[in-house]
Amino acid sequence: MFESVGINELFLILLVLLIAIGPSKIPDMAKNVGKYMRYLTKATKDLREAIDIDSINKELNPRQIQQEMREVIGKDIDLASLKRDLKVDLSSSKDAAKTGDPSKDDTTKPPSSGSLAG
Numbered sequence: 045m046f047e048s049v050g051i052n053e054l055f056l057i058l059l060v061l062l063i064a065i066g067p068s069k070i071p072d073m074a075k076n077v078g079k080y081m082r083y084l085t086k087a088t089k090d091l092r093e094a095i096d097i098d099s100i101n102k103e104l105n106p107r108q109i110q111q112e113m114r115e116v117i118g119k120d121i122d123l124a125s126l127k128r129d130l131k132v133d134l135s136s137s138k139d140a141a142k143t144g145d146p147s148k149d150d151t152t153k154p155p156s157s158g159s160l161a162g
Contacts, residue, residue, distance in 0.1 A: 049057075061070055110123065 061073075065073060
């Protein structure tokens with residue numbers, strides 16, 4: 045957190061504190077700063093544990109998901125074209141549902157060859 049603060053900067057900060065608040069209040073102020081830092085650290089730790097953010101980050105790794113899909117299918121997957129194909133299928137299904145014409149519903153067709161690059 046304080047990697048870029050050197051000895052000279054630390055002395056300058058202490059000198060400004062000494063001049064600004066006086067020598068008698070520096071220990072009390074340091075105690076309060078320490079107390080609030082411990083409080084914030086504990087609150088951050090509790091929040092991370094409550095929402096389990098580390099496991100969420102591990103679960104939602106898109107590269108890992110794409111790699112697993114490649115292993116299952118055995119081909120490279122172009123997610124952009126797959127997403128585009130799904131949008132086209134969804135919009136055609138919506139159009140078919142609006143008109144009530146099942147012939148316009150092309151969801152039974154296999155995906156285009158562009159969705160799986162191999």
